Amino acid sequence: MLQTRFQFLILLFFLLLPVTSMAEGVVAINSETPIDEASSIPIELGTTTSIEDALDKLDSVDVMIERGLQYLPEAKGEERTILLMYISQMVNNQTRFVNYIWSAYKSDPDILDKDQLQTLLKSLDRQYDLIDNASELLDKALREERRELGDVTAQARLKIELDIREIEFTRNKIYEHQARVITWLDQFGQPISAKRKVLELKLLQRADMNAMLIRYADNELKKLQSEQDVLGDTTEKSHAMVVQAFLLKKSTSSVSLGSTIKLLESFDVPVINFKEIWVNSSDNLDSDIYDVALIKRLLGRWVHEFSDWFYTNALKILMKIFVAGLIIFFFIYLANQVSRLMKRGLRVSKLNLTQLMQDFFSGIAHRTIIFLGIMLALVQLGIDLGPLLAGFGIAGVVIGLALQDTLSNFAAGIMMLIYRPFDVNDVVVAGGVSGKVVKLSMVNTVIKTFDNQRIVVPNKMIWENVITNVTAEKVRRVDLVFGIGYGDDIDKARQLLEEVVTGHEKVMKTPAPTIAVYQLGESSVDFWVRPWVHTDDYWDVYLELTREVKLRFDESGINIPFPQRDVHLHPTAQLMSLYDRNNPDDLAKEE
Numbered sequence: 001m002l003q004t005r006f007q008f009l010i011l012l013f014f015l016l017l018p019v020t021s022m023a024e025g026v027v028a029i030n031s032e033t034p035i036d037e038a039s040s041i042p043i044e045l046g047t048t049t050s051i052e053d054a055l056d057k058l059d060s061v062d063v064m065i066e067r068g069l070q071y072l073p074e075a076k077g078e079e080r081t082i083l084l085m086y087i088s089q090m091v092n093n094q095t096r097f098v099n100y101i102w103s104a105y106k107s108d109p110d111i112l113d114k115d116q117l118q119t120l121l122k123s124l125d126r127q128y129d130l131i132d133n134a135s136e137l138l139d140k141a142l143r144e145e146r147r148e149l150g151d152v153t154a155q156a157r158l159k160i161e162l163d164i165r166e167i168e169f170t171r172n173k174i175y176e177h178q179a180r181v182i183t184w185l186d187q188f189g190q191p192i193s194a195k196r197k198v199l200e201l202k203l204l205q206r207a208d209m210n211a212m213l214i215r216y217a218d219n220e221l222k223k224l225q226s227e228q229d230v231l232g233d234t235t236e237k238s239h240a241m242v243v244q245a246f247l248l249k250k251s252t253s254s255v256s257l258g259s260t261i262k263l264l265e266s267f268d269v270p271v272i273n274f275k276e277i278w279v280n281s282s283d284n285l286d287s288d289i290y291d292v293a294l295i296k297r298l299l300g301r302w303v304h305e306f307s308d309w310f311y312t313n314a315l316k317i318l319m320k321i322f323v324a325g326l327i328i329f330f331f332i333y334l335a336n337q338v339s340r341l342m343k344r345g346l347r348v349s350k351l352n353l354t355q356l357m358q359d360f361f362s363g364i365a366h367r368t369i370i371f372l373g374i375m376l377a378l379v380q381l382g383i384d385l386g387p388l389l390a391g392f393g394i395a396g397v398v399i400g401l402a403l404q405d406t407l408s409n410f411a412a413g414i415m416m417l418i419y420r421p422f423d424v425n426d427v428v429v430a431g432g433v434s435g436k437v438v439k440l441s442m443v444n445t446v447i448k449t450f451d452n453q454r455i456v457v458p459n460k461m462i463w464e465n466v467i468t469n470v471t472a473e474k475v476r477r478v479d480l481v482f483g484i485g486y487g488d489d490i491d492k493a494r495q496l497l498e499e500v501v502t503g504h505e506k507v508m509k510t511p512a513p514t515i516a517v518y519q520l521g522e523s524s525v526d527f528w529v530r531p532w533v534h535t536d537d538y539w540d541v542y543l544e545l546t547r548e549v550k551l552r553f554d555e556s557g558i559n560i561p562f563p564q565r566d567v568h569l570h571p572t573a574q575l576m577s578l579y580d581r582n583n584p585d586d587l588a589k590e591e
Contacts, residue, residue: 051101051104051111051112051116052116054097054100054101055101055116055119055120055123057093057097058094058097058098058101058120058123059119059123061090061093061094061097062094062123062126062127062130064090065087065090065091065094065130065134066130068083068086068087068090069087069130069133069134069137071083072087072134072137072138072141073137073140073141080141080163080166081166084166084167084170087134087170087174088170088173091131091173091174091177094127094177095177095180098120098124098180098184101120102184102187117188120188121185121188121190124181124184124185124188124190125185127177127181128178128181128182128185128195131174131177131178131181132178132198134174135171135174135175135178135202138167138170138171138174139171141167142164142167142168142171145160145163145164145167146164148160153238154237154238154239154241154242154245155238155241157241157242157245158241158242158244158245158248161245161248161249161252162248164249164252165248165251165252168252168253168255168256169252169255169256171206171256172255172256172259172260175199175202175203175206175259175260175263176259176263178199179199179263179266179267182195182196182199196267199267200264200267200269203260203263203264203267203269204264204269206256206260207257207260207261207264207271207274210253210254210256210257210260211253211257211273211274211277213249213250213253214250214253214254214257214277214281215277216249217246217247217249217250217253218250218281220246221243221246221247221250224239224242224243224246227239250281253281254278254281257274257277257278257281258278260274261274261275261278320380320381320382321381323380324377324378324380324381325377327373327376327377327380328373328374328377330373331369331370331372331373331374331376332370332373334369334373335365335366335367335369335370335373336366338365338366338369339362339363339365339366340362342358342361342362342365343358343359343362346358346361346362354417354420354423354424354440355423355424355440356413356416356417356420356423356424356440356441356442357417357420359440359441360417360442405460406443408460409442409443409444409458409459409460410442410443410459411460412458412459412460412462412463412464413441413442413443413459414442415463416440416459416462416463417442421467421469422437422467422469422472423437423440424437424438424439424440425437425438425471426469426470426471426472427469427470427471428447428467428468428469428470428471429466429467429468429470430445430447430457430462430465430466430467430468431445431457431458431461431462431465432461432465433447433449433455433457434447434449434450435447435448435449435450435453435455436448436450438454442459443458443459444456444457444458444459445457445459445462470535471535473535474534474535475508475532475533475534475535476532476533476534476535476538477530477531477532477533478530478531478532478533478538478541478542478545479528479530480528480529480530480542480545480546480549481526481527481528481529482497482526482527482529482549482553482560483521483523483524483525483526483527483560483561484524484525484527484553484558484559484560484561485524485525485558485559485560485561486524486525486561487559488525488558488559489558490517490525492556492558493527493553493558494515494517494527496549496552496553496556496558497515497527497529497549498515499552500545500548500549500552501513501515501529501531501545504531504541504544504545504548506533506534506537506540506541506544507531507532507533507541508531508532508533508534510532511532512532513529513530513531513532514528514529514530514531515527515528515529515530516528522563523561523562523563524560524561529545529549531545
């Protein structure tokens, strides 16, 4: 343990020592910058930096990477984390120095003499070997970490997956840099076929491993989800941590697979199989990952999977739909029959229910049966009714707030249902409208006016105002007024009125009609004529009696006077003076 700590302190010394010495020569080129674009990017160097200085610093970086790799096999925990950060930084420095040298060489090939070029090529070969050694050490560290994933606690599993993620992301940088080294060697005209084949083989093996890890993580997540569905809320906190660990494994493998795919594509290696797995596993994809071949392959696979699913489940689904349809059809038929029987029973019952109440009860029964049928059909289709019913409750609150006026009309309909001020076919004056009621509902009332118009009146307007039910009673009194002249015989007129009223077949004998003088008007002596009739005969009696009385009065010489006024003028001196001035005879006398 002490030896390890001592080595770690020595390592920190070597980490801190070269950083300040290299600060002057760091170039401002991103490590991801393609080598072909290096010459187009401005490079910020110290004023004393030269190609020879860059080569010396490149050699120093190689030495520091080699030292870091010596400690990597024994490093654990925080020590390994710092080492991985250190190696990644040194790799970035290598990239910057080589990009600087390449940009200078591309601008002026004579800037490097033969010895400097050989030094650079040896450094690149050494970088390739160092990176290859680093990848092997990281592979070994990964294998050791994965061996510890056997029988461990959920918290330990999550910690190991985090360590694996750290190693994998460092491997991504290592392989990317190794591919850049091969590219640099190719740019400087060096043979690269052997190195390229070795790297391609490693990248293919890594892509296979990441693809298998993605599939493995998916399968384990499905198992954990099945356990969650069975156990429900009784699952422990460790279950959630295990799920998190496998999600992390899938994410790490997906990122590594994406990095590997890009490197393989740069070497023109077919990767369509890996792309398909990556597309299905990753949430963040670059737009350039999609090409025509991949899209065709994905569409073909999806069509094939849908066809397999359809052939496997089509008969089952069609049977469910058929049974659900039969259930709905049966319940609709049952609802119609029950509603019809209820209407018939309520109509002939002794409860004396209004048409509105009959329609209300039969409608409730009809809708309840259909609702039950729909619920059973949904259960048959395999739909969980719990969330659906909860959604109905929330929707009911929202709809209630949005339809406040409609609910006010509904409340008025309830009051009309209870107190029954009128019924269908009654003649009413309600809500400012007079006519015959043709339809009642819980929200509005349809009234047909006497000139054959249909008016829909909200129940709230009806209930909040005076309601006159003209036909509520079976018997009504017809109020008529007839006038005779002051010079006519009152007894004779009364006798004629009695004969006309009692002689009409639709006038009721009981109660007896009322015929009497009730007023001495300005122009006439007025009679009250008030016979009782059945409500349906009201207007017939009213019109026929009016006509018959006029004819009989004319035959008997009894006048029906119209309003007239006598005007008497009393002469005054001024009026007589005005009269004299306008009289022609008086004017002639004056002449």
